[in-house]
Every structure is written in C-alpha cells, then in structure tokens.
Amino acid sequence: MSKQLRVGMIGYGFMARTHSNAHNRLNNFFPVEHKIVLKACTGLEADKVSQFAATWGYERTEDDWRKIVAADDIDIIDICTPNNTHAEIAIAAAEAGKMVFCEKPLARTVAEAQTMVDAVEKAGVPNMVSFNYRRVPAITLAKQMIDAGRIGRPFHFRANFLQDWTISPDVPQGGDALWRLDVKAAGSGVTGDLLAHNIDVAMWLNGPITRVTAKTETFVKERMHNITGKMEPVGIDDACLFICEFANGSLGLFESTRYARGHKALKTFEMNGENGSLAFNLEEMEYLDFFEYKGTEADTRGWRRIHVTNGEHPYMNRYWVPGLVIGYEHSFLNALADFVAGVESGVPAEPTFRTGLQTQKVCEAVLKSGRTGAWEETGVEL
Numbered sequence: 001m002s003k004q005l006r007v008g009m010i011g012y013g014f015m016a017r018t019h020s021n022a023h024n025r026l027n028n029f030f031p032v033e034h035k036i037v038l039k040a041c042t043g044l045e046a047d048k049v050s051q052f053a054a055t056w057g058y059e060r061t062e063d064d065w066r067k068i069v070a071a072d073d074i075d076i077i078d079i080c081t082p083n084n085t086h087a088e089i090a091i092a093a094a095e096a097g098k099m100v101f102c103e104k105p106l107a108r109t110v111a112e113a114q115t116m117v118d119a120v121e122k123a124g125v126p127n128m129v130s131f132n133y134r135r136v137p138a139i140t141l142a143k144q145m146i147d148a149g150r151i152g153r154p155f156h157f158r159a160n161f162l163q164d165w166t167i168s169p170d171v172p173q174g175g176d177a178l179w180r181l182d183v184k185a186a187g188s189g190v191t192g193d194l195l196a197h198n199i200d201v202a203m204w205l206n207g208p209i210t211r212v213t214a215k216t217e218t219f220v221k222e223r224m225h226n227i228t229g230k231m232e233p234v235g236i237d238d239a240c241l242f243i244c245e246f247a248n249g250s251l252g253l254f255e256s257t258r259y260a261r262g263h264k265a266l267k268t269f270e271m272n273g274e275n276g277s278l279a280f281n282l283e284e285m286e287y288l289d290f291f292e293y294k295g296t297e298a299d300t301r302g303w304r305r306i307h308v309t310n311g312e313h314p315y316m317n318r319y320w321v322p323g324l325v326i327g328y329e330h331s332f333l334n335a336l337a338d339f340v341a342g343v344e345s346g347v348p349a350e351p352t353f354r355t356g357l358q359t360q361k362v363c364e365a366v367l368k369s370g371r372t373g374a375w376e377e378t379g380v381e382l
C-alpha cells in the first residue's frame with residue numbers, strides 16, 4: 001500500500017479519541033487503497049498533547065494547530081475541538097488545500113457554517129461533517145429499508161436525545177472541560193450538541209425539514225464561569241422540544257434535554273409509514289425494530305427485532321461473524337471508511353459541509369422559534 005493519507009489531529013479529547021481509534025483501525029478492517037498515517041496532533045495543554053500522541057501513535061506534536069494546517073506532510077485536518085474553533089480551523093485548512101473532517105455541529109451559526117462551505121467548495125477539497133450516527137449499521141439499514149419503500153408513505157418521525165448531567169446548579173460553565181455550557185464556545189446547548197444528530201438522521205431518512213416551532217428552556221439561569229471565576233448568566237438551551245413539517249408532508253416531533261434524570265444518552269427515533277414502522281434505541285444499538293403491515297397476515301402481524309449483525313447488513317461484512325455485535329466506536333470507523341472511499345472514487349461521502357449546513361439551518365430556526373414562539377421557516381435546500 002504505497003498511497004498514504006496523513007492525518008493532522010486538532011484536539012485530544014473525547015472525539016479525538018474516537019477518531020484516532022478509527023484512523024488506527026481503518027486499514028485493519030476496510031480494503032481502502034490508502035494507508036492512514038497519524039502524523040501530528042495538537043491541543044491546548046502540551047503535556048496532554050504528548051500523552052495523547054504516545055497513546056494513539058502520532059509521530060509528532062505541535063503547539064499550535066496552524067503549524068499542522070501549514071505542514072506539507074499532512075493531507076487531512078481532523079477537527080475535534082469546541083464548536084467556536086471549527087470555522088477558523090476549517091477555513092485555514094481548506095485554503096491550505098487540505099481535506100477537512102470536522103466534528104459536528106459544523107459551526108455555531110448558519111453564517112459561520114456558510115463561510116466554511118464556501119471555503120471548502122472554493123478550494124475543491126474533500127470535506128465531511130462527523131454525524132457518525134448515520135453509520136450505526138441499524139440506522140443505515142433503516143435508510144435502506146425506507147428507500148426501498150418498506151414503510152411506504154411516511155407520516156411521523158419522532159426522536160429523543162436525553163441526558164441528565166447538568167441538573168446540579170453547582171456544575172460550572174466554560175473553560176476546557178465545560179465549554180459545552182458556555183454559549184460563546186458552544187453556540188447553543190442541547191440543540192447544537194444533541195438535536196443536531198437527530199436532525200441529521202431525520203433529514204437523511206425522511207428528507208428536508210421545512211418549518212419548525214420550538215420551546216426551549218434554561219433551567220439553571222446562572223453558573224460559575226471557569227475562566228472568570230464569577231457567576232454568569234447561562235446562554236445555552238438546557239432543553240429543547242420542537243415540532244416540524246417535512247417537505248414530504250410528514251410531521252416531526254423532537255425532544256432533547258440534559259435534565260432527564262436517569263438517562264445518560266437515550267437516543268431514540270421512530271418512523272411511522274403507511275405500510276410499516278421502524279424504531280431505534282441507541283442503548284440497544286445492534287437492533288432495529290420493524291413493524292411490517294403490508295404483505296403480512298393479521299394473526300401473526302407484530303413488531304419484530306432485526307439483529308443487525310449479518311453479513312448482508314450495512315458494514316457488518318467487514319467485522320466478525322453473524323450474531324456478533326460491534327459498538328459505538330465503529331460508527332466512526334465506518335464513517336472514515338466512507339470518507340476515504342469517497343476520496344478514492346471521487347464521489348464525496350455524505351454528509352458534506354453543505355449537508356451539515358442544512359442541519360445548521362434547522363438548528364438555527366429551532367433556536368429562533370424558541371425565542372419568538374412562532375413557526376419559523378428553515379430555508380433548507382430542497
């Protein structure tokens with residue numbers, strides 16, 4: 001394997017770990033033409049960067065992401081940093097002619113995301129947003145079944161993403177550890193952090209969301225800020241509920257919160273069509289539940305669980321034998337495999353930055369509706 005794709009990793013946190021694991025494993029599991037080489041990594045604290053490089057096998061460390069973007073021996077810039085840094089890094093990377101793999105949400109606002117789309121499209125560089133849940137095999141199977149007409153005309157799409165880790169008012173905001181609670185760094189709360197995933201999957205499975213109306217809430221109004229040391233207003237949405245219309249005439253219902261006591265990452269969706277329904281729960285991610293109405297007999301009709309582990313199922317022929325499961329980390333590996341296959345074939349893998357921009361538009365319309373209480377048009381490209 002003579003061709004290489006040399007990676008520059010920006011960040012050493014949660015997502016940098018999932019991506020580095022994928023980079024390390026890609027050539028073990030997928031027959032792509034390129035060998036992934038972990039060239040360099042960076043992050044805010046030098047000792048943690050060194051530790052990260054040693055743990056995951058990066059050849060060198062840098063003290064500034066700009067040095068990685070400027071380096072001649074790097075092909076892909078992998079952005080695993082807080083949301084407020086995505087645009088600057090991605091635009092610089094595109095201008096340097098690098099491929100850009102960026103964590104979600106693409107940016108904090110539509111305006112910011114648009115500058116990123118413009119930059120990668122002007123430079124003509126491969127680009128992808130890390131909406132990894134598309135690559136959970138059960139969700140990819142749902143996409144295949146919907147496209148094949150197995151549930152027929154869609155009526156409803158409903159999705160949740162529930163957590164409970166910010167209920168205490170003593171949890172501070174801001175800084176390296178809690179940037180998610182600081183609106184300046186995150187852009188929004190659960191809407192950009194959690195619902196963006198549900199919106200991406202919803203539009204992938206069921207087409208564009210055209211209008212939304214939302215209720216957002218910030219339950220804890222002030223938190224100590226880790227950088228200033230002072231109590232400061234909380235600008236993020238702690239919870240968000242919205243209903244929406246899809247371009248195909250079906251209706252959507254979404255809920256996300258970090259105040260659902262007992263839930264850590266309860267991410268679910270259900271879709272109901274004329275001929276059947278599909279349901280997914282991340283806590284049992286190897287299953288897709290299917291109710292088939294059309295073509296079935298009333299006396300034996302019922303929900304059935306598809307154990308998505310057969311060789312015929314998406315991605316599963318790359319792993320073990322039927323019946324054996326893969327996990328959360330493989331969604332990132334599957335996404336990377338598709339990204340590299342897209343680079344090799346010249347057919348870009350989805351979701352590109354332009355597709356990520358559409359999700360950003362829905363998030364922004366949801367947040368606006370949360371303020372105005374009105375129905376808001378999303379402006380998603382149809």
Ligand SMILES: NC(=O)c1ccc[n+]([C@@H]2O[C@H](COP(=O)([O-])OP(=O)(O)OC[C@H]3O[C@@H](n4cnc5c(N)ncnc54)[C@H](O)[C@@H]3O)[C@@H](O)[C@H]2O)c1
Binds near residue numbers: 010
């Ligand atoms: N796809 C998913 O399911 C998923 C899950 C979690 C997070 N995310 C996204 O991934 C991104 C990172 O989240 P995380 O949970 O890994 O965060 P994290 O806090 O664990 O890590 C952030 C990293 O960014 C580095 N960093 C911050 N500012 C920097 C700068 N100016 N230059 C260089 N490095 C800098 C920090 O040192 C740290 O290593 C966010 O956009 C987040 O929304 C996606």
